[in-house]
Amino acid sequence: MTTIRFAVGALKDLDEGFYFYERKEPGLSEYFRTCIKGDIEGSKITAGIHRKTFKDYTRVFSHAVY
Numbered sequence: 001m002t003t004i005r006f007a008v009g010a011l012k013d014l015d016e017g018f019y020f021y022e023r024k025e026p027g028l029s030e031y032f033r034t035c036i037k038g039d040i041e042g043s044k045i046t047a048g049i050h051r052k053t054f055k056d057y058t059r060v061f062s063h064a065v066y
Helices: 010-024 028-045
Strands: 052-054
Touching (some): 010 028
């Protein structure tokens, strides 16, 4: 099973993103959360195919609300 680890501060960034989108438009934060969860699940499936950015770490950008 693939383990997903978050960089230091990433969970705080996700919380801030959630509240940012909720302030923009009520309910938009739920869409943001759904996108993030989908991206995390997708990363589990595609683990190992991304370019290593540091040592053995890879990085994946979310496709959440832009």
